[in-house]
Amino acid sequence: MHRRSNELQGAxxxxxxxxxxxxxxxxxxDASRALGFSRAKGYDxxxxGEFPCRVLRIGRGTRVVTASLLRVLESGEPEYNGTRAEHCTPS
Incomplete structure (x- = not known):
């Protein structure tokens, strides 16, 4: 029964x-659940400033940009608010 619940949640x-x-x-x-972690982890x-996709702060509210979420879900690459993580090489 638990497996069926997970399948419905995934869909x-x-x-x-x-x-x-x-x-x-x-x-x-909702974006946190789509990415596989809890609401508390998402807000943390x-x-x-480390949510894997673009976040908008509107007044006191916070929203996740749907197009950014879809790119993250499909590619598996985080965007970190519109900027991809860059690897630093030592000089």
């Missing part, structure tokens, strides 16, 4: 479903 946050049902932004909670990453 709810599939890229196809997100494209069909989300607008331009989504909640941090937002506070630290």
């Amino acid at each position: 709810r946050y599939s890229p196809a479903r997100i494209r069909a049902t989300w607008g331009g932004t989504g909640s941090v909670e 990453l937002v506070r630290r």
